[in-house]
Amino acid sequence: MEGFSYNNKKLHCEQISIEKICKKIDTPFYLYSSKGILSNFNALSNKLKNCNVLIAYAVKANSNISILRLLAKKGAGADVVSYGELIRAIKAGIPGKKIVFSGVGKTDLEISKAIDHKILQFNIESLHELHTIEKISREKNIKANIAVRINPDIEAGGHPKISTGKKTDKFGISITEALKVYKLASDSSFLNIVGVDMHIGSQILQIKPFNNSFKKIERFCKKLESINIKIKNIDLGGGLGVNYSDKKNVDLTKEYTNLIKNIYSSTKKKIIIEPGRFIVANAGILVTKVIYKKKNDKKNFIVVDAGMNDFLRPALYDARHNVKHVIIKSNKSNSDFFDIVGPICESADVVAENANLDSDIKKDDLLFIDNVGAYGATMSSTYNSRSLIPEILVHKKMFYKIRNKMEADDFIKLEKIPNWLK
Structure with a gap:
C-alpha cells in the first residue's frame, strides 16, 4: 500500500x-493517501518525461473531484465515459484539450456537451456513433476531434468481465472495419481525424499483451498513412495492473514505459495512456x-x-x-x-x-x-x-x-x- x-x-x-x-x-x-496517489502518478510521469505523453487518468476508477484536482495540479488529463465524469473533470480543473471521451454508448447530450468543451478527442466505437457525432457537429457548425477505437482481438489475461480487447467484446471496431470508418470520416467537413485509440482490458499483470497490442496499433498507423490519413495522437488505453495479494510482487512499470518510449521514438506522435487503477x-x-x-x-x-x-x-x-x-x-x-x-x-x-x-x-x-x-x-x-x-x-x-x-x-x-x- x-x-x-x-x-x-x-x-x-x-x-x-x-x-x-x-x-x-x-x-x-x-x-485515501494523497502522497500515495502522487507517488503512483510520478512512477509513470517521471519515466516518460522526455516523451510527448499525456497521462489521461481513467476517471471511472475513482471520480472524487478532490482526487481529480490533485491529479490536475500535476498536469494529468482525463479519460471520461459519461457527461457526469466530463463535468467532474472540468470542475476539477482539467481542460477540455486534455480530455478524451471513451465508451460505447455516448448519448447525443454527452456528445454535444463534449464538443462545447472542445475535448481532445472522441474515441469512436461504432459507425453509428461516427454518424451521430458528425450530425451534431454539423448542427453546431463546429469540427469534432475524433479517433477510432480499434479492437485488436488480443487476450489481455485479466478477469473476463474486464476484458475489452477481444473480438467477442462489445468495445471498439475491428481493424478491417476501422479503415473504412476512417475513410468515411475523412470525407466529412465536420470531423477532424486526430488519432487512433485502443484499450485491451484492465488489471493486466503481464507485459506480453501490451507488447502485442502496441505492435498492432503501430502497424495500423502505417496503414492509415498509406491511404493518406494523418494522425497526431496514439491512445494506448490503460490496463496496467496492481498487486492485490501480498504473495505477488509484479511491477511492470519499467517494461511498460519502455514500450511507450519505443512507440514514441518510432512515430514522434503524441502518446496518450489511460491509467486508473494503477494510480489510486x-x-x-x-x-x-x-x-x-x-x-x-x-x-x-x-x-x-x-x-x-x-x-x-x-x-x-x-x-x-x-x-x-x-x-x-x-x-x-x-x-x-x-x-x-x-x-x-x-x-x-x-x-x-x-x-x-x-x-x-x-x-x-x-x-x-x-x-x-x-x-x-x-x-x-x-x-x-x-x-x-x-x-x-x-x-x-x-x-x-x-x-x-x-x-x-x-x-x-x-x-x-x-x-x-x-
Whole structure:
C-alpha cells in the first residue's frame, strides 16, 4: 500500500493514525493517501518525461473531484465515459484539450456537451456513433476531434468481465472495419481525424499483451498513412495492473514505459495512456469495524459494518483483498482464520475468506480492507437502503472529508408518492 504503514503497531496514513481519524469519523469510510496517489502518478510521469505523453487518468476508477484536482495540479488529463465524469473533470480543473471521451454508448447530450468543451478527442466505437457525432457537429457548425477505437482481438489475461480487447467484446471496431470508418470520416467537413485509440482490458499483470497490442496499433498507423490519413495522437488505453495479494510482487512499470518510449521514438506522435487503477488502487483503504463474531459447524465469521453495497469488487469479480487489524494486538500464534462478511442480505456479501486475525477479536475492533482506492466508492450503491459512506483524503498530518455520508433520508427526499396513493 502506498502512503500507509504501521507505527507502534498502529496503522497510519502518512503522518496520522487511523485510530485518531476514527474518533472523528464513524466507520465505515474510504481513506485515501494523497502522497500515495502522487507517488503512483510520478512512477509513470517521471519515466516518460522526455516523451510527448499525456497521462489521461481513467476517471471511472475513482471520480472524487478532490482526487481529480490533485491529479490536475500535476498536469494529468482525463479519460471520461459519461457527461457526469466530463463535468467532474472540468470542475476539477482539467481542460477540455486534455480530455478524451471513451465508451460505447455516448448519448447525443454527452456528445454535444463534449464538443462545447472542445475535448481532445472522441474515441469512436461504432459507425453509428461516427454518424451521430458528425450530425451534431454539423448542427453546431463546429469540427469534432475524433479517433477510432480499434479492437485488436488480443487476450489481455485479466478477469473476463474486464476484458475489452477481444473480438467477442462489445468495445471498439475491428481493424478491417476501422479503415473504412476512417475513410468515411475523412470525407466529412465536420470531423477532424486526430488519432487512433485502443484499450485491451484492465488489471493486466503481464507485459506480453501490451507488447502485442502496441505492435498492432503501430502497424495500423502505417496503414492509415498509406491511404493518406494523418494522425497526431496514439491512445494506448490503460490496463496496467496492481498487486492485490501480498504473495505477488509484479511491477511492470519499467517494461511498460519502455514500450511507450519505443512507440514514441518510432512515430514522434503524441502518446496518450489511460491509467486508473494503477494510480489510486493501493493508495486507498476501507476502514470498518466489527459488529459481531459468530461461529457455526464449518466456519468462523466476523460480521463488519461495511457491506457489498460499499465495496462490490469481491462479489462482482471474485476479487481478493486483505483484511487486517488497524491496531495490532497479538502475535500470529494467537490468531485464527475468519470469513469477513458484511450485513447485506446476500450470501455473496463476503469481503474475504480465511482472513488471519487475532483469535480474541471482538465487537468494535477496527479493521481495514486494503487496495480499495480504485473501483470502490465509484461502484458503491444504496442496496438494502444503506448509506453511501464518507470518503476521506489525507495530506501529511491533515485529513479532510471529501465526500459526506449520504443517509437513507437524503435519498428518500428524492422520491415522491403520487397523489393517487395518498
